Amino acid sequence: MANAHPNQKRTAASTPPTPGTAVTARALALLGSFDSAHPKLTLSEMARRAHLPVATAHRLIAELLAWGALERAGQDYVIGHRLWQLGLLAPVNQNIAELAAPYMQDVLFVTQNVVNLFILDGNKVLLLERISGTRSGAPFLRVGEHLPLHASAAGKVMLAFGDQSLWDTASVAIEKLTEHTISSPQQLRSEVDKVRERGYATTSQEAGIGNYGIAVPIIAPDGSCRAALGVVTQERAAPVGSVVPVLRIAARSIARRVSLGRS
Template sequence: MTGETSPGLARSDADGTGAHPKSVAARVLSVLEAFDTEHYALSLSDIARRSGLPFATCHRLIKELVTWGALVRIDGRYRIGHKLWSLGRLSPVRQDLAEVAAPFMHDVLFLTHHVVNLFVLDGTKALLLERISGTRPGPAVHRVGDRMGLHASAAGKVLLTHAPQQTIVRALENPERFTSRTVTDRAQVLRELAQVRESGFATTAEESAERTSGVAVPVTSTDGHVIAALGVVIVDAQPKPNAIVPVLQTAARGIARQVRFASGFDHERTETGR
């Protein structure tokens, strides 16, 4: 958190650590930001370490967050609670775009028999907004609400292709390697993005997880903005773009048409990387 803090919230570090003062709100956010998809159950010590806050401060804030319902304690560890989940569902991005897209995603599942994902740009990450899966067994690589690198998935590459230049630069500063096939060389990623722009779709093979490949296309609003990426995850098989891309493009056009009629939806609210 940067910038001026509210005088009513500003408070010096009373724990004697000598750290820079933080507002109460900034401390609460530091506690919540300790959680992510790889650290969804944390001990008090874990939260203090990951947030950079003194142990006593963490203990006090966590007690209040548990009382309010933002956190829940299970088997000695803390997890995100129902209150934050309920608030998150009120987000117009989650509520409007995901609801509009769901019927079209079911169509894609019916026609391809592959897991269908809808991602939006979230800073330098791809946020999984909705996921439709069938009954076929396979690894659950990502869950709704997960954020992943833009360079390592088909949907991420679609979003990165159409992202602002500063987002591309930041996303490729230190790309993470998830498998032996993850492309982390900046020049190679940029070449792939040029191909995505030319072809209108992206493919990957075991870049974000073993045994999984992907195909994705952009969802483009009527004013030309890419508001999301629609893709499928293919398990234990090579992607077949010639068969899958037309299905995805038809669904993406349907989503784009319906977005215009979704109450309160605005593409700018999905473009947090801008």
């Protein structure tokens, strides 16, 4: 469940709007030009990544600035606080992240490791929440960033306990991020089988050099895997024998709280 490495900075720009696309779609394309690798963009960069004429981008950006979706940062643009405030209203944040926070704090207190909460987002896992202490160092992954399924402990958990369709996607989209990354469908299948058998997943410098992760599934009462809880360490792996039981207790508690919150 280690956090992002330089290869993950290669993210695609927005999908080109089709001719005659509505103004709303063009505005969304401009907002979609931002990602974790591009938190700040100039006008020309936004226009290029959104596949829009500079003049069109300039006009729409002015409207987005007025509404609060964008803000100026010198010569660059950044996502505005109004979008951040709206994001906090997303049900997935309220139903999982807020309910999980006390148990994540418990894991931090007991293990002294950075604690991560991941959810599935398309064919990757999304870091939904992160709790760390004052001595954890610079984060390898920021909240809102993604990791591929095959190179993260949380992703392996999703492959082991999630829908079969995830495997169909992950097994044909294996990108080698470091020399330690799983590089073949056969190797990934063997790893996922081990995860399913032992109930937890690990990574050893597979998403980034010097980063190690352990994750367990958060299983809903209906048997579905809605999220993964784990710890990440730098330079050396955390002891599985003492960390996994703590994660499992927290994961079960989170699952119960989420279930009660939705009943």
